[in-house]
Amino acid sequence: MSLKLEVQTLQRVPMFANIEAARLKLLAFASERVSFPPGDILFRQGDDSDAAYVILKGQANVNLNSGDQVITVASIGEGSFVGEMGIISDTPRTATIEAVEEIEALRISRDVFINMIKEFPMMALEVMKELVSRIENTNAKLAAVSRKG
Numbered sequence: 647m648s649l650k651l652e653v654q655t656l657q658r659v660p661m662f663a664n665i666e667a668a669r670l671k672l673l674a675f676a677s678e679r680v681s682f683p684p685g686d687i688l689f690r691q692g693d694d695s696d697a698a699y700v701i702l703k704g705q706a707n708v709n710l711n712s713g714d715q716v717i718t719v720a721s722i723g724e725g726s727f728v729g730e731m732g733i734i735s736d737t738p739r740t741a742t743i744e745a746v747e748e749i750e751a752l753r754i755s756r757d758v759f760i761n762m763i764k765e766f767p768m769m770a771l772e773v774m775k776e777l778v779s780r781i782e783n784t785n786a787k788l789a790a791v792s793r794k795g
Contacts, residue, residue, distance in 0.1 A: 689729060708743055
């Protein structure tokens with residue numbers, strides 16, 4: 647995937663949408679391009695949080711391990727951004743991300759991401775909005791599972 651296409655994908659990520667293309671080009675350039683075949687794990691719940699990922703191509707499931715159950719709380723694809731919660735809070739991963747299809751992604755290190763937030767404080771607001779939305783979605787799915795159980 648070309649740098650131009652990576653920047654276009656970053657522009658579709660809500661928290662990067664208002665950042666000028668030249669800066670997104672720097673972000674893409676500073677990020678590592680990674681691939682995962684179907685069934686591979688991008689990261690596991692409980693792992694140390696060292697990077698976030700922007701999905702450039704493919705599909706993955708967001709899974710929560712709850713005792714002896716694995717609950718799929720979301721399916722993500724191109725333009726999705728995952729892993730930022732852990733790098734912001736410096737806490738272990740809260741979910742496992744498993745490739746359903748071949749995944750191509752940008753791996754954004756903690757340092758690069760934190761520097762972007764420092765440089766663009768409005769990005770922090772977009773991060774908070776996204777996190778609130780995810781928490782609401784996860785709570786609704788967990789409530790549905792508990793009603794079934």
